[in-house]
Each structure stands twice: as C-alpha cells, then as structure tokens.
Amino acid sequence: MTTDDLLDHARILIIDDEPANLKLLDKMLASQGYQERVLIQDPREVLARYQEARPDLILLDINMPHLDGYQVMEQLKALNDPCLPPIVILTAQHGRDYLLKALSAGARDFIGKPFDRAELLMRVRNLLDAQLGHRMLHQQKDVLEDMVRLRTEELNRTRLQVVQRLGRAAEYRDNETGYHIIRMSQMSALLARKLGWSEADTELMLNASPMHDIGKIGIPDHILLKPGKFEPAEWEIMKTHATIGADLLAGDDSALLRLAREIALSHHEKWDGSGYPHGLVGEAIPQSGCIVAVADVFDALTSSRPYKKAWTVDAAEAFLRDNAGSHFDPLVVACFLDNLPEIIKIRDRHQEPLHD
DSSP states (O other), X not given: OOHHHHHHTOEEEEEOSXXXXXXXXXHHHHHTTOOEEEEEXXXXXXXXXXXXXXXXXXXXXXXXXXXOHHHHHHHHHTTOOTTOOOEEEEESOOOHHHHHHHHHHTOOEEEESSOOHHHHHHHHHHHHHHHHHHHHHHHHHHHHHHHHHHHHHHHHHHHHHHHHHHHHHHHHHSSOOXXXXXXXXXXXXXXXXXXXXXXXXXXXXXXXXGGTTGGGGGSOHHHHTOOSOOOHHHHHHHHTHHHHHHHHHTXXXXXXXXHHHHXXXXXXXXXXXXXXXXXXXXXXXXXXXXXXXXXXXXXXXXSOBTTBOOXXXXXXXXXXXXXXXXXXXXXHHHHHHHTHHHXXXXXXXXXXXXXX
C-alpha cells in the first residue's frame, strides 16, 4: 500500500456540536479522497468511538455542551495511548491565552472558523503525514523489540544446550549417571522454590545445577575413577574440580552461566568453614551452593553404585539432620525435611533403569 493509499484510508474523527460545521468539514475532506470520516456531534461519545478504532487525526471543537474540548482532551490523554493522534482545535477565538491553554491540554494545531478550505486541507494533510511517520516508527520499534526478544530467546536456548551438553560430558567421565543429574537438579529447583526463589530463578536453578561438577572434566582418570580412598595429594587434586568448573563457566554474563559458575564454585563449601575451595563460613556461602549440596548428597547417598550400596531414605535423612549447621545450611536442611515427600516423588519418578 502506497503512502497516498494510507492517507486516503486515514481515520479522521470530527467532533463539533454544530451539524452545519460537521457537514461542511465532511464535504471538504471527502472531496480530497479521505474515506474514513467519523462525525460526532455529542462529545460524550468520543471516548467510545475512539476505542472502537484508533483514529489518525482528531478535529475538535472547544465550546460544546456536556463536555468541552478541554475535557475531551483530558479523557483521551488518560488512555495513555503511545500513538495518540494529533488533535486540531476548531475555534473562532484567537486570543493568546486561549490558544496556549489548548496547546498545554494536548492540541497540536488550530483551524479558525469560518474554515478556509485550502488552509484546512493543508493542515490536515501535514498532520496526517507526521502521524503516519510516527506510527510507522512505533511499529518499527515493536518489530525491532520482537526481533531482539526472539534473538535473546535463541541465545538463551543455545546457552542452555551448551550447558546441558557440558553436563553430559561430565557424566561420561564420572561414575554418576544422567538420572542422578535429573534427580538432583529437580530437587534443587524444588528447594529453591520452597525457599522463596522466583519462578524465573527457580528455572535457572533447574538448568544451572547440572553443572555443579563440570570441573571433574579436568581431573585425571586415575584420580577421578579411583575406587578406593584418595591419598592426601590425590585429594588436593580432586578438590580443584570446583575451581576448574568455575573457570570453565566464567566469562559469560548470562544469568544461567553466572548461577552455574556460582554453584560449581560453592557447592563443596561447608557451613562450619571446613569445606573447599575457599573455606567459606555460614551465610558467606551462596544459597545456591547450599541447596545443591543438600540435594546432591542426599541423592548420592540413596543411590547404588558399583562401589557402594544405596543408603535407606531414613539413614540419609538422619545424616542431613545430624550435619545441619556443620556441613549443611540448617535452613536448607529444614526445608528439605519439610518437603521430603515431594523429594521422594522426584527420586521415585527418575529411578535408574534395571539391568539384567
């Protein structure tokens, strides 16, 4: 559609309590090809007619019964329409104070009575040109915002896929399984929600917590896969997986990877300061790390592995209770125990497949 076509189909509201003025304005505008002309004699109808279909221009008389032009402009401004069309005052008065009052109320221009045909049509055309440009810019802004939103969603999906694939890579190197990662991440998300995290942050926890042990990628196999107890030097190397993981996840400012890095670095800290890598104490430990520590340990204890039998839920519950305030954040442990039935449902829903 050409610009001329758009202008011909511009919707013009004409508001005047004098039928003769309405008829004259309607005839003038029709002669120039304007097809969408809405005539309103009662100003009380303006708001409803405006909301039926947004106009591109409003020609408004000031002195009218029931509602004057100033009151009509107040009603229109109250709509907070970002594309409020220009308002042209139809007036027989030309006093400075009168005109300034109309401008401050929202008027864009004036057309004097009696109407000069050439002047009226030129002002209408110029204002419609400006409004058309303004509306196109506004629509372009909406299109650009949609493009940015879609691009951001695509970028977030890509980040999530990278995180998930890194998690899979860590699983392949460790004795843990994909089911453990699913269970502990869902348990972590549940705890985060119960502790008052927002839905958006809870979703981040679900997707970031599988990265907690990503640093094990950097641990030599003879240490990582050792079935027995570590020698002191081996244990020191094993502990570096927390900082290795944090280094792997550093350098990206997305909320997902920031949280993943925080968890990787802090989930082996202990409430009494005896953890690693920084020996943080109490509330100095990020709550994200405290949450993942409880979920990870509980699921690891209650899962069977080639090198150990699964603990009972009661035994794992007792371990968490006994170590609240030393190893674990007591608030997180209390939340975990309060929601144990839901935790068990997650555990049962994602059990390891049985092998013959």
